[in-house]
Amino acid sequence: MSTLFEKIGGESAVNAAVDIFYRKVLSDDSISYFFETTDMTAQHAKQKSFLSMVFGGPNDYTGADMRKAHAPLVEKGLNESHFNAVAGHLQSTLEELNVPADLIAEVMAIAGSTKDDVLGK
């Protein structure tokens, strides 16, 4: 019985997905200002960790970490519509990579489970 992470392609799936996902997020004017940073390399690494997590893989994130990391953005007005926009980009990234629908559903469920922590609810 293999895990979601193994089925989806593990580390190389993360590497294939991160640039596509990060580009979509940066190109979306409704959310790009949350990603304004002087250190793209560090942010890219964070996206990798995030994808690793939602692909069911190894990561250091706890709910508390997600909450703390997004709190300053919540102050700036981060809300459900922004969360949904990012989730949408995650989904379209996986579709672009021809990931099977059932695995996409599993990934989206994990992503969805972070909503309350991300939005500080």
Next chain:
Amino acid sequence: MAKITYRDHHLQTEDGESVLDTLLRNNIDAPYSCKVGVCQTCIMQCIRGDLPESSQLELKPNLREQGYFLSCQCHTENNLEIKLPNSDQLFVTASLVEKEMLSPTVVRLRLQTATPLYYHAGQFINVKRTDGLIRSYSLASLPGEDNFLELHVKHMDNGDMSRWVSESFDIGDNIEIDGPVGDCFYSSGTQDMPMLLIGSGTGLAPLIGILRDALHNNHIGPIHLYHAAFTEEELYLDAEIKSLIRNANNVHYKPLITKYMTENYVASGRSCETALVDNPDLKNWKIYLCGAPAMVKFMQQRAFLAGASMDNIHTDPFESKELRAEPRDT
């Protein structure tokens, strides 16, 4: 809050502070320069305690294993006992063998060490004066072809090191150097990839080394070199580049003069935007961005959005120690 022990100092970090901040706040003369984790001037060694991974990320494995870390990147809740690294472990002596003005503001230094330094063209070294002042400069020389280390130093009006270099650093004088540092160099196995080399001011130094390295490796893919300088005079290698690429059909060189651009345009990092207009699709390209931090960061994002993968974008931002009230020329 963590307890930091340094020599006979017992210090407490404050919320959000790096170890470097703690040392400086307590009037301890800890070395530093860029404060953003690039130059490695602030390297220290941890004798006791657990270091956060982020404070060691940029260091080579053997240094990490010995507990070396960057104090400006060290944010921790753990108690640490730290020390300055032994100079002789990291620095070697180099002597100045050639010094020449390449333009009214750029001086070329050629240094020699007793034993050859193992480096890749485009990496940088830290140069330490006898009074302990340290600054980073990128390597323009090509190992194997040059038996010297070449640096291009721009004279900055308030630049402690660059003024000293112009006025007092003479042939035969010694200086300590450490390094090489950085991943901004030509990768073997990329001969077919189109390359985009973009430099502002003395950002040209690492790029010229990388260009020569590429040609030395029989690079077949097209190479596009852009050099942004404030004035025509400051295109300080214009003739040399043209001569170097005369017989290389795949190399295209475009100088850019920023004097004719608005200050805001340059300050926001757009001085080399034309490179993206000329080459709009950067998928599978190798990108090298060197020089003014604003330009490097702007181009990094734009190159990424134009399709270049993050791993193929190499940056060498020339972070300076003193925050400037006004942006630099380029």
